[in-house]
Amino acid sequence: MTPVAPIRPRGPWRLASERIGRDRAAIAAIATILLAALVAVAAPLFAALTGHGPAEQFIETGLSSNGIPVGPGHEFWLGCDGLGRDVLVRVVYGARISLLVGVLASLLAVVCGAVVGVSAAWYGGTLDALLSRLMDAVLSLPYLLLALALAALVGPSTGISVVVIAFFNWAAVGRVLRGEVLAIREREYVQAARALGAGHARIMFVEILPVVAPTAIVYATLLIPSSIGFEATLSFLGLGVPPPTPSWGNMLADAMAYYKVAWWLLLFPGAALLAITLAFNVLGDSVRDVFDPRFERSVARARGGAA
Amino acid sequence: MPAPAAAGVRLLDVRDLAVSFRTPDGIVEAVRGLSFGLDPGRTLGLVGESGSGKSVATAALVGLAPGAQVTGLALYLGRDLLTLPAEELRAVRGRGVAMIFQSPMTSLHPLYPVGWQIVEMIRAHEPVPTRQARARAIELLGHVGIPRAERRVDDYPHQYSGGMLQRAMIAMAIALRPRILVADEPTTALDVSVQAQILRLLAGLQRELGMAMILITHDLGVAAETADEMLVMYAGRALEQATTPDLFARPSHPYTRALLRSRPRLDAAVARLTPVPGQPPSLIALPAGCPFRPRCAEAVERCAKTPPLVAIGGDEGHDAACWLVGEGTA
């Protein structure tokens, strides 16, 4: 028996992270997201630095004598909004809402979708038929209309936004994962596990979940920007985050009254929204490429007899 | 291999072909220093295991190896295919060099009728009316042994069996009467009984049309039945080249001999097989010298230098790339 050398070879996850490390667009996207997260966490610092609270109104200094907001300048770096509030501080606080709602809603959607999709595919039969129809039903709902109705019914709040966004997204994830598991359950390694006498839970957690995890991760990454956009839409319509809490969506809504005289009201929250959704989308694309089995296979083939 | 008397220009003359790919893990040298020739009516068997470069080599000749770095010379009737403009190369594919592949199930588009695909292929190369092309498609399908071709012509690929699909692929390949047919593992996905039918069909068509054929296969038995000459490849290099009877009568390269020894036989019980030891090499960072050296029982110090493919003593046109045979022992 040879003594065991502690080799930790490059597994699929290691390989994926190494590949991400070589992808410049992904690095830029990750940097943007980290920056946004940092800024969001440090939002009170901005408030302290400028001396302006996120909901604080500066009627004297922030508005001109005829009520027009002042533009970017020494005191208000990114200008003021129609109520004399500091746009910089509000954009920074808005990042908190956007990231929080985006990440939470996506996670919730992916977890629900995974549970439903994987169980539907694995157990099959009646359960599958039932859950599949449920997913179809959810996917065919007119989501904006329903979201409006729901928010109007229970009143706008951040928590409701998360639930609404997750509710309209989990079914798409579920359907994709169901398809993947349907393919995987016929794979020979699952048959081999069955032949060894492995039970449902073991096959699910040891054989199936790690294999569909990359898909779930890719989905989560791509869902975040759309959730952020969805949240902005809800807030824009006055059904998301209730004022005076700043969110990029309600800031854009507020800007609608002033954008002809105060371009900065539209530009800065809009640019922030664009930057963060773009970053998540780019990252999602890279993550998908990195986990692409074709890519993995070509590498495996090239490494052939490396062992 | 006797060169044709006419003008001395060979149908296909490949010299020092090299194909490599850039991958995230390094450069894969798929084919290195490959040379061979082909004359009308002859069949060359390219034999090798996975990763030997046999498929990549022929795909690269007709520009079907995307992302590959291809160097060397590939003279088709005196014109170098590797430097041909895309438009002319497209004309060569189909009329000059046609290909059939291992997996007929994925070589045809699943959403169009088989006949329609043949018609489109004909019309892409020849200005004939659809009606006429369709008549030709039916005739071709009948010719390759599809029963009731005039009815099956409108079937979709999924309505054909594997053997029939391969026949349809062959019909498409010979539609423009190509001078060279490249058959890349044409029977590997098929059952033995169907394999025998397809090999017989190919041999018949070749005689009839006077085509040259390159048969790419991992199966020495298939090559033995079909090929006039054989080229044994390993890790991108040609290790042995000979007429088929000669190769089987006097396999000279240790790899060829090891391959022949390792197969169980149908006609006799063998007590124990003699496997080729070790694993096939990775094509990234291949060691210098003979690529078979790490698995070769007879390797000596000299094998660290790459042996050239040279004539071994005796028979005309029997070459091997091994220091232990060829000029040294001739």
Added chain:
Amino acid sequence: MSAAAAPAAAPPDPLLVRVTGVVKEFATRSASPFRRERLQAVAGVSFGLRRGETLGLVGETGCGKSTLARCIVRLHELTAGELLFDGADLSRATQSELRPFRRRMQMVFQDPYGSLNPRRRVGSIIGDPFAIHDVAAGRERMRLVQVLMDLVGLNPEHYNRFPAEFSGGQRQRIAIARALALRPELVVCDEPVSALDVSIQAQILNLLVDLQRELGLTYLFISHDLAVVRHVSDRVAVMYLGRIVELAPAGLLYASARHPYTAALLAAVPAFEPGARSRRAPLVLAGDPPSPLEALRGCRFHARCPRAQARCRAEEPALESRVGDDPGHLTACHFPLADGEAPGPATGSGA
């Protein structure tokens, strides 16, 4: 072979597995939503598997050999028929009733790329049987895994690697190690070398033969490669469209095939000498095997058989020993071939 169903009196039954009249049907999707078509993949198969022997099972795509294998290790439910493993009736056993038997029968799959989970480390994959059956954990499990890796010719230091880092042959060794972990009595090998390179096949075949001798294994060895089957098998069964058409000791089957289908298959295999087929008076099987969906009367091979007569279309022949044959040589044919006879049209009475 249906007579074998009677249980032997003495405790050590020479047969490890008895299969009697096994049928496996699948519901298929059909064009009409109101009509459920049924595909009979295995259509009444009976045979016995002797302890310590290798029974080869050959046939073409769709003949039902893999389905039969999966029925025997009970990855499939049986539609009908009886399956006895060491005297225990497993035909209707539930998955939990099967659990203790899972330790005693194992399977090696064809595709070493598909049978190993790409996201798991090799040591963990080989250790699965120990984990599933609570045999060993932690350091002890790792030690057992390394012993197994050593047994199948893998470097035990590589237990931490991922399947992608191994070549096809090495992967098949991993799959074999996993199958042997709990020292099963029966190993069903489903095309274990078909996906491997020629130079590697012999390594794996030798390994399987060595392991059989060392551990006293019984193999059911499935392959479409007649030469490989001849090499490893003591007896060989030929399947066609869900039925065994011929079963005989390997030497006998290859030297004097009785069923025209067996003879045709053998004639279709390329020989290793150039031009050998032309000297062999070939019979090329025409057409493709008919679909198992079609209702079949009579002998299943009659549509492609050069010897078929009226009786073959009407009456299905039984799998039995023919007059003058070795009692272990069973043929399901009304007009079997005589020694050395080419499978051309039948000349006379035959049976």
